[in-house]
Amino acid sequence: MTPAARIAAAIGLLDAWLAGAPIERLLTTWGRQNRYAGAKDRAAIRDLVFDALRCRRSFAALGGSDTGRGLMLGLLRADGIAPGTLFTGEGHAPSPLTAAEQAVSPADLPQEIACDCPDALAAVLRDSLGADFLPVMQALRHRAPVFLRANLRRTTRDKAAAALAAEGIETRPHPLSPTALEVTANARRVQQSRAWREGLVELQDAASQAVADLMPVPEGGRVLDFCAGGGGKTLALAGRVSARFFAHDAAPERMSDLPARSGRAGVEVTVLRPDDLGGAGLFDLVLCDVPCTGSGAWRRSPEAKWRTGPDDLARLLTVQAGILDRAVPLVAPGGALGYATCSLIEAENRAQVASFRMRHPCWVRMADRRLTPLDGGDGLYAAVMYRT
Numbered sequence: 523m524t525p526a527a528r529i530a531a532a533i534g535l536l537d538a539w540l541a542g543a544p545i546e547r548l549l550t551t552w553g554r555q556n557r558y559a560g561a562k563d564r565a566a567i568r569d570l571v572f573d574a575l576r577c578r579r580s581f582a583a584l585g586g587s588d589t590g591r592g593l594m595l596g597l598l599r600a601d602g603i604a605p606g607t608l609f610t611g612e613g614h615a616p617s618p619l620t621a622a623e624q625a626v627s628p629a630d631l632p633q634e635i636a637c638d639c640p641d642a643l644a645a646v647l648r649d650s651l652g653a654d655f656l657p658v659m660q661a662l663r664h665r666a667p668v669f670l671r672a673n674l675r676r677t678t679r680d681k682a683a684a685a686l687a688a689e690g691i692e693t694r695p696h697p698l699s700p701t702a703l704e705v706t707a708n709a710r711r712v713q714q715s716r717a718w719r720e721g722l723v724e725l726q727d728a729a730s731q732a733v734a735d736l737m738p739v740p741e742g743g744r745v746l747d748f749c750a751g752g753g754g755k756t757l758a759l760a761g762r763v764s765a766r767f768f769a770h771d772a773a774p775e776r777m778s779d780l781p782a783r784s785g786r787a788g789v790e791v792t793v794l795r796p797d798d799l800g801g802a803g804l805f806d807l808v809l810c811d812v813p814c815t816g817s818g819a820w821r822r823s824p825e826a827k828w829r830t831g832p833d834d835l836a837r838l839l840t841v842q843a844g845i846l847d848r849a850v851p852l853v854a855p856g857g858a859l860g861y862a863t864c865s866l867i868e869a870e871n872r873a874q875v876a877s878f879r880m881r882h883p884c885w886v887r888m889a890d891r892r893l894t895p896l897d898g899g900d901g902l903y904a905a906v907m908y909r910t
């Protein structure tokens with residue numbers, strides 16, 4: 523496909539997204555319906571669409587409309603490319619610019635538009651981030667780095683980096699975690715690499731690794747990942763310490779890849795269905811990596827930036843409190859309760875932990891950590907609590 527044809531495809535996908543369809547489903551369906559498009563075309567179109575979603579407000583302003591076409595015009599203008607060179611109407615290229623589109627001039631954009639902050643959550647983000655608000659919002663406009671976690675059960679970080687380098691995948695250690703490697707070249711080859719297939723490394727954001735590092739895992743103890751999802755945190759914890767690991771999720775189908783992933787990593791994880799929890803005993807660590815706005819991960823999941831509002835936040839706050847309350851009776855005497863979000867919003871983070879401690883005054887917070895994309899990885903919050 524020509525660059526212009528890729529842009530035309532991205533315009534169609536963005537229009538369908540603006541009409542309400544989820545972006546991953548649209549991309550999958552597009553790939554199935556357009557078999558002539560090769561892997562490189564599909565990856566390039568995905569990049570265009572995700573770049574546009576990250577910068578929707580500023581690109582719409584630069585392009586003159588909040589439509590697929592406006593977003594692509596804005597993307598080109600933001601990159602300093604004259605749109606008329608690609609919007610030619612020839613072959614599969616989008617039609618030439620109208621007079622109105624040509625007249626849009628990239629004047630100074632108001633701050634919240636220029637930093638692509640969604641109106642719906644702008645006030646809570648400003649309050650939560652303080653002086654970091656603008657730099658964090660700017661950081662969320664860009665693609666996230668690709669990070670790997672060296673699986674210490676199988677290797678060291680240096681040996682993992684060397685194995686990857688032998689396959690042409692360049693990395694460098696990242697300071698957020700002793701297991702983190704940032705991929706600097708050939709990230710798309712990772713999942714075909716021998717190092718990945720043999721479980722030396724796993725794809726995982728560096729800040730997520732830092733969250734796992736903060737959690738106290740006693741050697742030989744029992745650890746429950748209460749909101750395990752795909753099991754990223756379970757595997758990060760299991761990579762560090764020999765203990766008995768259990769994974770649970772209210773939607774057990776979300777854990778379907780976990781047996782294959784734990785097999786590759788060389789760790790044992792017992793999957794617990796919600797009905798199994800009652801008879802599973804107590805745990806030395808229960809980690810609640812709760813559902814949240816995902817605002818810290820908007821670089822990776824930019825559609826959530828525009829589809830999450832105050833009502834979602836209010837609902838999530840109730841869900842998070844309920845999960846913490848349900849986890850309390852599962853913690854063994856002397857054990858720890860871990861809490862984590864990938865949110866930048868204070869109400870989901872420290873304030874949620876503070877209200878938990880109001881409801882459960884015998885719990886104290888021993889440690890917590892807030893990271894933003896300015897630290898390199900996703901924005902995350904994690905806390906560890908003990909019963910007194």
Ligand SMILES: C[S@@+](CC[C@H](N)C(=O)[O-])C[C@H]1O[C@@H](n2cnc3c(N)ncnc32)[C@H](O)[C@@H]1O
Pocket residue numbers: 748749750751752753754755756770771772773776811812813814841845
């Ligand atoms: C942030 S995701 C977990 C991500 C995962 N820990 C990882 O590192 O890949 C939150 C998970 O919580 C689950 N969840 C939602 N409500 C829950 C509840 N009441 N109890 C347990 N899990 C719940 C969701 O199904 C979702 O998989």
